[in-house]
Amino acid sequence: MPGINQAPEAGLRAPLILLPSSRSSTTATPLGEGLPTQEELLVHYPAKFTWKQLKTFVNSGDLGLLKRDKRLQVRYDLWAEGIKTDYGSIVKYLKDYRLQWGKHDNLSLIPTALGTGSGQFPPYIGVLGTDTTELSPPYFTADTPAQYISVIQNDWPYSVPAEVEHTLIWTNIPVYPIIPLLITARVSQDGLWGFTGLSPSSPPPSPSTLPSCLPALEEWGITLDKMVVSARGTKEEQDMVQRAGAEIHEWVKRRWKEDEWEAAWFVNPPRLQSVPGLAHIHVFARRKT
Numbered sequence: 001m002p003g004i005n006q007a008p009e010a011g012l013r014a015p016l017i018l019l020p021s022s023r024s025s026t027t028a029t030p031l032g033e034g035l036p037t038q039e040e041l042l043v044h045y046p047a048k049f050t051w052k053q054l055k056t057f058v059n060s061g062d063l064g065l066l067k068r069d070k071r072l073q074v075r076y077d078l079w080a081e082g083i084k085t086d087y088g089s090i091v092k093y094l095k096d097y098r099l100q101w102g103k104h105d106n107l108s109l110i111p112t113a114l115g116t117g118s119g120q121f122p123p124y125i126g127v128l129g130t131d132t133t134e135l136s137p138p139y140f141t142a143d144t145p146a147q148y149i150s151v152i153q154n155d156w157p158y159s160v161p162a163e164v165e166h167t168l169i170w171t172n173i174p175v176y177p178i179i180p181l182l183i184t185a186r187v188s189q190d191g192l193w194g195f196t197g198l199s200p201s202s203p204p205p206s207p208s209t210l211p212s213c214l215p216a217l218e219e220w221g222i223t224l225d226k227m228v229v230s231a232r233g234t235k236e237e238q239d240m241v242q243r244a245g246a247e248i249h250e251w252v253k254r255r256w257k258e259d260e261w262e263a264a265w266f267v268n269p270p271r272l273q274s275v276p277g278l279a280h281i282h283v284f285a286r287r288k289t
Contacts, residue, residue, distance in 0.1 A: 034079055035155050036072065037109045045069040048159040053213045054284055056205040058193050058264045061229040064272055066282075067220055069159045076156045091277040099150035099170050108153040112165055113287055114256070139174040140279070142250035148173050151255075160284060167283045169251070175267055175279035177247065183240045186230045191269040192245040196253045197262035197288070204264075228271075248281055256285050 029043040036045070048069065049057070057065040068076065080090060087093035098107065137144055150170040157166035179187050195204045214222060233241065248265060256263045263285040270276060 033075070035109050036075070038111060041072075041110070041157065042162055045072045045159070047161045048219075049161070049216055051161055051164055051286055052205060053216050054158075054160060054164065055195065055264050056207075056210055056213045058266055058284070059195075059204045060207045060210045060227070061190055062227045063191050063193065063266055063268055064228060065217060065222060066158050066266075067217070068156060070219065072156065072159075089277075090275055094170070094275065094278055095172075099152070101148065101150050101172065102146040103150075105150070105152040108155065110153040110155065110157070112153055112167070114165070114261075114285070136173050139177045140171050140251075140281075141247040142254065144171065144173070144251075154282075158284075161286075163286055165283075165285045167285060169281040169283065171279050171281075173279070175248070175281060177244060179244055180240050183233070183237050183244070186233060186237065187241065187244060187269070189228065189269055189271070190230050191267050191272070192241065192248065193264070193266035194242075194245050194249045194252070195262070195264050196249065196256060197258040197260075252281075252283060256283070259288075261285050261287055 029039045031044050032040060048067070054066070057063075083090060083093050087096065100107070137148065140148075148171055152168050152170065154166040154168050160166050176187070176192075198204060211224065214224070245267070248267065252263055252265045263283055265281055265283045267279075267281050268274075
C-alpha cells in the first residue's frame with residue numbers, strides 16, 4: 001500500500017496519527033506513527049514468515065494466507081482513515097500523489113536493492129509516450145508503455161523476511177486480460193500467481209506441504225478448513241490460467257533478472273483487493289546469494 005515522505009499538494013496535509021506508544025529509553029529505534037521506516041519494520045514488526053513459507057502460501061491457491069503483521073495492520077488502518085479524511089479516498093491519494101506514472105519511485109521510505117549491483121536502476125519496460133490522445137492499451141502486457149505503470153515499494157508490506165522485498169506494480173489499465181469463460185469463476189476466486197528465477201532443483205513448494213506452514217498463521221486463526229481454494233482444475237483449465245498470467249510473468253522476469261533474483265508474483269482476486277478501484281500486482285523478490 002501507499003506512502004508519503006514529501007509534502008502533498010497545496011491544501012492537503014499528511015495526517016500525523018498517534019499510536020499507543022511503546023517507546024522506552026532503551027529502544028534505539030522509537031516506534032513512530034504513519035508510514036513505517038525500514039528500521040521500524042525490522043525492530044518492531046519482525047517477519048513472521050520465512051521465504052519458503054511465503055512461496056508455499058502463494059502456491060497454496062489461497063492468497064488470503066498472506067498477512068501483514070497484526071500490529072502494523074492497526075497502524076495502517078489508522079493511517080488510512082486520516083488519508084481518506086484529507087484526500088477523500090485511498091484511490092484519490094494514490095492517483096493524485098503517491099503514484100508517479102512512468103517515473104521511478106522517489107517517495108518510498110523502504111529501500112530496494114534492485115539495480116544496486118550495476119549501479120544503475122533498471123529502466124521500465126516500454127516507452128514513455130508523449131501523445132496523450134492515443135488510446136490506452138486494453139490491458140496490462142509485458143510491453144505496456146511506462147506512462148501506464150508505477151512501480152513502488154509497498155509502504156505497508158506483508159510480514160516478509162528482511163531479505164525479501166515487497167514491491168507493487170500499479171497500473172491505470174486493467175491488469176487482467178480477457179479471461180475465458182471456463183476459468184472465470186476460478187480466477188475470480190483465486191487470482192493469478194507465478195514464480196521466476198527458481199532453479200529446476202528448487203521448484204515452488206508443493207501445496208501439499210502447506211500443513212507444515214500453518215503454525216506460522218496461528219495468530220490469525222487460519223486452519224485448513226477455513227481456506228478458500230478451488231478444486232484442482234483440468235489440464236486445459238490449468239493451461240488457461242497460466243496463459244492468463246503470461247504477460248505479467250514476462251514483465252516480472254524482465255525486471256527481476258532470473259540470474260540475480262527469485263520472485264513470487266500474484267494478483268489478488270476481487271475478494272482480497274484492498275484498493276479495488278486501481279489494479280496492481282504484488283511481487284516478493286529475494287536477491288540470490
